[in-house]
Amino acid sequence: TSISAAIGLTGEQVRAERGPAADARRFILLRPWRASTGVLVTLGDDADPHPAWLLTSKNPDRLVRALQ
Numbered sequence: 001t002s003i004s005a006a007i008g009l010t011g012e013q014v015r016a017e018r019g020p021a022a023d024a025r026r027f028i029l030l031r032p033w034r035a036s037t038g039v040l041v042t043l044g045d046d047a048d049p050h051p052a053w054l055l056t057s058k059n060p061d062r063l064v065r066a067l068q
Helices: 011-018 062-066
Strands: 003-009 026-028 039-043 054-055
Touching: 003 011, 003 062, 011 039, 011 054, 039 062
Parallel strands: 026 054
Antiparallel strands: 003 039, 039 054
């Protein structure tokens, strides 16, 4: 799996991405009791059934840097 992009999200953006802007094909890992902010990772692998991952993270900027 190759990563095309990774962007940090605010709590409001995470709520939107798991609600009105949700894509049922995404892999989602949410731990709302631990963190409200998150990261949206877009994948560049056409063979992967998940076009993106939505993850919560206490340090989204740090996770984005690690993924780049």
